[in-house]
Amino acid sequence: MIEDLTFWLGYITNGKHLTWYASFQFTIFAAVVGGVLAVVFGLLGATLKNSRFLPLRLVGTFYSSIVRGVPDVLFFLFFPLAFEQAVEWLAATQICSPEALAAQTANWPPCREANWLLGTTEYLMLASVSLGLVYGAFATNVIHGAMRAVPHGQLEAARAYGMSAAQVLWRVHIRQMWVYALPGLSNVWMLVVKATSLLSLLQIADIVLWADRLGAPNFLPTVGLVHGDWRWRYYLVLFVFYILVTLLSEKAFNAIIRRAGRGILSEAQ
């Protein structure tokens, strides 16, 4: 019994498992940065959507409806690839010599010097930005709705005090909006958290990839424990991990919503 326990303790603390635990940082980074960016893009989108200037309003509406209208996976894959290619193309117009352009036979990149080799860090940044962009579109909708829920009298009072339009927007409108937006934003946060499971699609050695590697059948004693196909056990751990994260975020959001709603008499509490 004790031997078993020490064996399993040893097994789950071997080098590969430690690497697996370390890879949680990618998931957490992507979730936090993606979530923050989603709120930033959401605020931006909602402000555009509320703009008095028609083209800006169209940009905001277009952004939120198109990005929400296509699957998040598609955009999540497309954005980093498109960004990489755009940068490479820009670089190609500057540094490629005509001979190099002529010598290039493959479809991409235009020439060897313009090739941008992305590592885990770059991909992680791009993945976070693309999470922010995708779920920013959802946040745009939430924040737009919340902005309209702010009582009109509050804004009129602010204007009556002589505040400029920007002051009304930032000091009164956006400050008041959070109470109505928080329940919706908590949903967006859950979506961001769940979307972090897609990081491995961008060649980031994240928790999903490691679970796959560690659980794959292993018949070489030199590599570690000899075992059959254990992948489902590792995925079960991830399944439970995500449920726990959801549970904790829900608790945290309930606390925040209660705190943000104190002193405000409304149904939004």
Place this chain on the structure above:
Amino acid sequence: MERFLQELAIFAPAVVFNIYFAAASIPIGFVLAIFLALGKASKNPLISAPSRIYVYAFRGSPLFIQFFMFYSLALSLNLTVWRPLGLSAYVLHPLFMGPLVLVLNTAAYTAEIFYGALRAVPRGEVEAARAYGMSRAQQFRRVVWPNLIRLAWPAYTNEVVFLFHATAVVYLALPVVGRQLDLMATAKELFERDFNAFLHFPVAALYFLAVSLLVFFVFGLVYQRLTRHMPGRARLRYAPKWIR
């Protein structure tokens, strides 16, 4: 332009797979969700606790992980269960595995929608039905269910569109059999061939958009029919809240 039209033609067979995944899982998920919602609302804790946990677990974890988990579970049972039964080729096939996981997933989301609608069914109407001496089954069939489906329909429309979008994940998690590629897999394969991200992905996105709009249109017609007795002719808003 010609290139674009060719591209549209290349993706046409692929969209069939996405539609198949959605069409195969929506009806089963719908039925399962009714039972789950009723279970969640049940007063018996032995029934309500499991349904509650099921709904929470499947709503709280990523579909991507669910795909991997169920597929690898099926793989590990392959030698002991499916192979002796001669079912290997069927159970491990993405055309079976995909809808299976999607059903489990959508049932949870739909159950939550139905549960919310169930709690919003007017009390007085149910009491009136009871006063008329209707049995429990009659109450459900004649009073609760029509109210429930009417209340849940806009949110359910969103869920169906989301399920259709979720079919994009299927072939990112499951192995492709033969040339059975869906929109996402086609886009990825074409991209790996000529690295033209700006053509392949937007075309796949267009297909997704087109089918989503079609779903909105058809479900809007159903909604009009569901609410045909109402004075103000309720219409399904094109852009309802998309949050699930």
